[in-house]
Amino acid sequence: MFATPKQSGRASILGRTPLNTSISGRRSVQPTPRATPNVANRSARAEQILEETNQYVVKALNLPVPVQVQEALRGDLTSVSIKLHESGWAWLITGNRLLLWKFSSQQLTGQCRQISLPPSSAVVNWNADLIAVCSPVGDSTSHLVLLAASPEGNLYYWGNALQDTPPMVRASVDVGEGHSLALDGLGHASRFLLATSLGTLFVIATPHLSQTQLSVSQLQPPGGMLAGFGRRMSSLFFGSGGHEVQEARRVVTGHSGSTDGSIVFVLTKTSLQKWQIERSQEQMVYNAPLEAIVKEAVIQGGWYAGSGTGGSRPTTLQTLSLWMVDMQLSSEYVVILVAVTSAEHSFAEYGLALIQADSDVTPLSVDLLLRPNYRVVHKPGSEAALLNRCLHGAPHSSTVLVYNRNMVILADVKSRVAAGNPDIVNFPTPNAIVGAGALNGRLLFFTLNQGVISVGQGSGGTPTPHTASRLAASVVATPTLPAQGLPPTMSSRQPQEVGPEKTEQLHNAFMEYLDGTKSHRKVAAACEAHFPPESFSSRLDTPLDCTVARLSEMVLNELPTSDPRWSDGGGRDSAGGSSSLIIIYQLEDKLQAHHKYLQFVTDVGLLDKLTGVSVRGYPVLTRWLLCEHAEKLTAAITLRKMHSQVVDQAIRQALQQRPGPAPRPGLTHQDVFYSQVSSIDDIFPALLDHQDSALHGLELPQERTQLVLGVAAVMEGMVHDAVQYRVGKAALYQSFVSTEGAEPEFLPWTASPGTRHCISQQLQVLLDVGVRDVESSQDRQTLWELVVSLCNLLFDGYQAQIASIKSNPSLSGRLREAGRNFETDRRKFLTPLLEHSQLRQAAELGEKYEDFRVLVQLCERTGNREQLREYMARFSAQGFSDFLFKQYLDNGQLQQLLSHSEDFPAELGQFLESHDNLSWLHHIATQDYSKALCLFVCLFVCLFVCFCEGPSAL
Secondary structure (H helix, E strand, C coil): CCCCCCCCCCCCCCCEEECCCCCCCCCCCCCCCCCCCCHHHCCCCCCEEEEECCCEEEEECCCCCCHHHHHHCCCCHHHEEEEECCCCEEEEEECCEEEEEECCCCCCCCCCEEEECCCCCCCCCCCHHHEEEECCCCCCCCCCEEEEECCCCEEEEECCCCCCCCCCEEEECCCCCCCEEEEEEEEECCEEEEEECCCCEEEEECCCCCCCCCEEEECCCCCCCCCCHHHHHHHHHHCCCCCCCCCEEEEEEEECCCCCCEEEEEEECCCEEEEEECCCCEEEEEEECHHHHHHHHHHHCCCCCCCECCECCCCCCCCEEEEEEEEEECCCEEEEEEEEEECCCCEEEEEEEEEECCCCCCCCCCCEEECCCCEEECCCCCHHHHCCCEEECCCCCCEEEEEECCEEEEEECCCCHHHCCCEEEECCCCCCEEEEEEECCEEEEEECCCEEEEEEECCCCCCCHHHCCCHHHCCCCCCCCCCCCCCCCCCCCCCCCCCHHHHHHHHHHHHHHHHCCCCHHHHHHHHHHHCCHHHHCCCECCHHHHHHHHHHHHHHHCCCCCCHHHCCCCCCCCCHHHHHHHHHHHHHHHHHHHHHHHHHHHHCCCHHHCCEEEECCEEEEHHHHHHHHHHHHHHHHHHHHCCCHHHHHHHHHHHHCCCCCCCCCCCCHHHHHHHCHHHHHHHHHHHHHHHHHHHHHCCCHHHHHHHHHHHHHHHHHHHHHHHHHHHHCHHHHCCCCCCCCCCCCCCCHHHCHHHHHHHHHHHHHHHHHHHHHCCCHHHHHHHHHHHHHHHHHHHHHHHHHHHHHHCCHHHHHHHHHHHHHHHHHHHHHHHHHHHCCCHHHHHHHHHHCCCHHHHHHHHHHHCCHHHHHHHHHHCCCCCHHHHHHHHHHHCCCHHHHHCCCCCCHHHHHHHHHHCHHHHHHHHHHCCCHHHHHHHHHHHHHHHHHHHHHCCCCC
């Protein structure tokens, strides 16, 4: 049973990384040239090998992905989870939305069923593990039974979820003080198993024939004379674990020997339970003290013998700490992923404990304990990070995969590959794993860049030439989306193939324009001949748009041939200071050349003929893309001027993920990095990766503070200067010819999912590490200035995006999602300002971005009632008064609510129109006694009538 991994940190590279025994010992391979994925149009393509080594092979299945799913993946991914079911159906959960589609069918390409789930009142949210499906007629594409369990234990049953009907049956179970953990089928179309976080199991039978209700039965542990024999015997050897309720970590189901029977394994914090569920009875087979068993195996295996800081002191059960992380069924074993550390070590190590699945005898030892060379830094209090791993497997496969959102490790429980030195597959930001499942015995993942991929065992031979990771070639954070929001005559078809001759023709025209050998009129006539009117009709990705965009990117990435070090003969390496100035001059020359290119496009009349191109998986006006290229040149110059040792290390790390040959002799890694300006934003995830690894090795708070402040300053400087260029030069990219329809959604590179994620990550580091470690008042002031500046950049991007959506009626479906993401990040980063008494900054940002919740809390905290009145007047059109009154009402603060009768009588009176039990008091306060008396009499009469009709009426 799959559980979507929690949001996790970034992996350092994407490609093949053999694991070393040291924590930071990872190396990368050079990736192949970039390729833009298009998961929306993959139905006609065969499977593609993305990466292969002698240990594993990663393939893209190129299966179609519905548009609704693609749009959901463009939003906030913290609440997104996906499950790929063995029946060929897949579903995505985001908030209260359920998207259901047949991912294995080529006939149902693009079809998606959307179901609105009831809101959850629990602390946890809906996720893909709380949905279960089965088809009563085999591989049906028209009939699908669906059962959903809300976190608080409400059950919703659809007899056929493919029809537009509400749930046929509703029921509920008592989850106690816990919540629903997972829901799965029991091998029969009418029976399901629901597990709670407290380890309670419920068998749910769906209605049959004339039945109209769900049948729910709770599994009870044995209570007879010999019921506790297995537990008492294990306690004799390992000590008693007490009788407290154990938190459940994972529940997996499998088929037993009987036709309709199932076996269920429940993994808790310290134990492993096995249940046998038949149609006529259910029983617990055993409850094994797994924690003590695995600890004993660790000691016997000599994991920490003589390797700690205390010399060769023996490791005991008391000095070991162990966590149950996840569990899966393989071909013959129950495989448990555990994390282990000892009191003498600063790292934790992962292991795979194997127990025979078909045995009904209470295990007193593990059959095998595999020890991959996979360690992570561990400090007391960071247990949550250790649990941020999942285990993936299938009952008929000996392969198991350890993974989180950004990496996968393969192990084979039969050949014991995990005992050697396994490879790791990385999926760095903006790519990530958001779902998993299996189909026809293949282990599958759903990734942001490639859609559905499979990970399996390699051939065991030498890696083939195509193994240089094509995974790294995908740099788009979301799949290709339709041309939503473009003028209606723009089609969303595939970009036309534009040959190199078009680029050469436009390049020659540009050169003639610069040389002045021809007049602007003659150059314009030549361009019109190369691009006749029919080639630039209102469509997306026309030959003209693609050629103009391509030549613009060529200006960005043109090699500085005037520098002798880039010539074929090479040259002597420059000194550091000289090289720094050379790179800055080269970038400034490129920016000047790009301005001349823009002037050329404008003067020959091409700017007004441009429509749009596909960038990062969504449509962008071509003139916006030209501006983006200039913004990246501006950001590159800023980055170069802010060069430091941290930036240098990040550049080296970014180059490891870039395609291309090795640098020529005499060139530095900085020369190579800055030559490809179109990929300058590669520095953001590289900075975060370097920061993550460096923080673990820094012991002094001052050093950690300087590191996070330095990284934040670089990111803030680059994005700020890019945005300032966009604002200051907007008139240069303005078209004076009106186009049909509204403009598309405005989502520039500074607000793309990848950049937005990096800014959010760095803000979180500032608020976590920076606030904790900062010591000097000057650093503290700098820290909060960076927090405010990064918040402004993040929120301005949201506001521009939302404004563009509101101006385009065809994008109305995107408004709610974009607004929800904005509200989530706004609350996430403004609340800490209040918590750390940064009241001026909280007020500034709360007013600018209309966060009424922060403004109300600020006024209540300072007792500034006058400021509250000012906000009610200033934001009256935005509904501040209703927000405040509703908050008072929801919190039971009736005195505060009615205290505004004098200041805002009209607003409060309108709000209380639907609350007669309070409005009469408001009328008394405003001296409208006649209305107050009338309402009071009506309320009295209603109460009297209810009293006469009896207690039930009340």
